Amino acid sequence: MSVARAERLVNLVLCLLSTRQYLTADHIRSLVAGYSDAPTDEAFFRMFERDKAELRELGVPLEVGRNWSFDTVDGYRIARRDYELGDIDLEPDEAAAVGLAVRLWDSPELTGAAAGALLKLRAAGVDVDQGVPAVVEPKVRTTEPAFGPLLAAVQAGRAVSFDYRRPNPTELRRRTLEPWGVVSWRGRWYVVGHDRDRDAPRCFRLSRIVGEVEAFGRAGVVRRPPDVDLLTFVSHSSDEPPDTSTVRLWLARNRAAGLRRRATIVGEQTIDGVPGDVVELEVWYADSAASWIAGYGEDAVVLEPEVLRKSVHERLLAVVGSTVVGSTEGGR
CATH class of the missing domain: 2.30.30 (SH3 type barrels.)
Known part of the structure; x- marks a missing residue:
C-alpha cells in the first residue's frame, strides 16, 4: 500500500469516528484529505469504493445508513462502541506468560508477530512484563530452511x-x-x-x-x-523411535543444574584447573542435545561422542562470531 493511500485511509477512519451522523460520499470528499486529488467524480467514487473495501477487509465496522427518512443518499460512519478495543484485564501470571511467549521464538517469521502482539497489549493499557527472570530462558528454534x-x-x-x-x-x-x-x-x-x-x-x-x-x-x-x-x-x-544415545560430559562443580538433574555422576575430573564431575546422560536427539548443552557455555564440556562434541563447539563458535560482529557494528 502506498503512503498516500495509507494516510487517506487513516484520515477517513478518523473522520468517520468523529461524527455521530452519517456522512455522504460528497461530504467525505470535501472533508478527507486525499480525495480532492481525484480529477473526476468517477475517479473519486472508484477510489472511495476501494477504500471502503479495504477498511472492511481490515475489520473496521463501517456503518451505512441515512440520518433522516427523507434523505435520498446513503451515508457512512464508524461507531466507537464497535471499533474501540474493549478492556483487557490480565492477571499478573497471564501478563508474565505473554512476556515469556515473546521471548520464546528464535525466528524472524514469528519474532515480529510476537512483538506486534506485545505492542498492542501495551497500547491497550496492559502492563506486560517482558523482564522474566533469567532463570527461565526458553527458545523454540526454527532453523529449518523450509x-x-x-x-x-x-x-x-x-x-x-x-x-x-x-x-x-x-x-x-x-x-x-x-x-x-x-x-x-x-x-x-x-x-x-x-x-x-x-x-x-x-x-x-x-x-x-x-x-x-x-x-x-x-x-x-x-x-x-x-x-x-x-x-x-x-x-x-510419528512411529519413529527417538534417536537415544548415552553421552559423557564434564560439568563444573556445583554448576549446570539442568544437566545434572538428568545425569548420573560416574567420576571426577579437573579441566584447565577447574574441578568438576564426569557424568553420563541419555539424550534423544543429537541436534537438540547440542543446542541444549551449548547453552551452559564453559560449565559443560562434551567428552564423548566426538560428533556431539564438534556440534557443541560449532554452536559456541557461532555465538562468539555473532557477538564479535555485533560489537564491531555497534562501535561504528
Missing part, C-alpha cells in the same frame, strides 16, 4: 510442493501438500496437511525436506479442518 516458506503458505492458504527424503529408502520423492499447520514434536518440526498424492492427511518432518518449498495456486483455497488437532496427529503418526 519453516518460513511453509508458515507463509499456511497463513496464505496455498498448496505447496517439495522434495522429501525418507530414511529408507533414501531417494527423493516429490510431494504435493495442502498445509494445515507447522508444529514441533519431541524437538523436531513437522508440517501437517492433506497429501494430494495419497489423498489422505499426512505429516512431514521439515529436516527431511530438500531444496526449495514451492507454493502455488490461489490464496485462501487451503483451509485447516476444524476437527484436526495438529499436535495429536503428529504424535500418533
Whole structure:
C-alpha cells in the first residue's frame, strides 16, 4: 500500500469516528484529505469504493445508513462502541506468560508477530512484563530452511510442493501438500496437511525436506479442518523411535543444574584447573542435545561422542562470531 493511500485511509477512519451522523460520499470528499486529488467524480467514487473495501477487509465496522427518512443518499460512519478495543484485564501470571511467549521464538517469521502482539497489549493499557527472570530462558528454534516458506503458505492458504527424503529408502520423492499447520514434536518440526498424492492427511518432518518449498495456486483455497488437532496427529503418526544415545560430559562443580538433574555422576575430573564431575546422560536427539548443552557455555564440556562434541563447539563458535560482529557494528 502506498503512503498516500495509507494516510487517506487513516484520515477517513478518523473522520468517520468523529461524527455521530452519517456522512455522504460528497461530504467525505470535501472533508478527507486525499480525495480532492481525484480529477473526476468517477475517479473519486472508484477510489472511495476501494477504500471502503479495504477498511472492511481490515475489520473496521463501517456503518451505512441515512440520518433522516427523507434523505435520498446513503451515508457512512464508524461507531466507537464497535471499533474501540474493549478492556483487557490480565492477571499478573497471564501478563508474565505473554512476556515469556515473546521471548520464546528464535525466528524472524514469528519474532515480529510476537512483538506486534506485545505492542498492542501495551497500547491497550496492559502492563506486560517482558523482564522474566533469567532463570527461565526458553527458545523454540526454527532453523529449518523450509519453516518460513511453509508458515507463509499456511497463513496464505496455498498448496505447496517439495522434495522429501525418507530414511529408507533414501531417494527423493516429490510431494504435493495442502498445509494445515507447522508444529514441533519431541524437538523436531513437522508440517501437517492433506497429501494430494495419497489423498489422505499426512505429516512431514521439515529436516527431511530438500531444496526449495514451492507454493502455488490461489490464496485462501487451503483451509485447516476444524476437527484436526495438529499436535495429536503428529504424535500418533510419528512411529519413529527417538534417536537415544548415552553421552559423557564434564560439568563444573556445583554448576549446570539442568544437566545434572538428568545425569548420573560416574567420576571426577579437573579441566584447565577447574574441578568438576564426569557424568553420563541419555539424550534423544543429537541436534537438540547440542543446542541444549551449548547453552551452559564453559560449565559443560562434551567428552564423548566426538560428533556431539564438534556440534557443541560449532554452536559456541557461532555465538562468539555473532557477538564479535555485533560489537564491531555497534562501535561504528
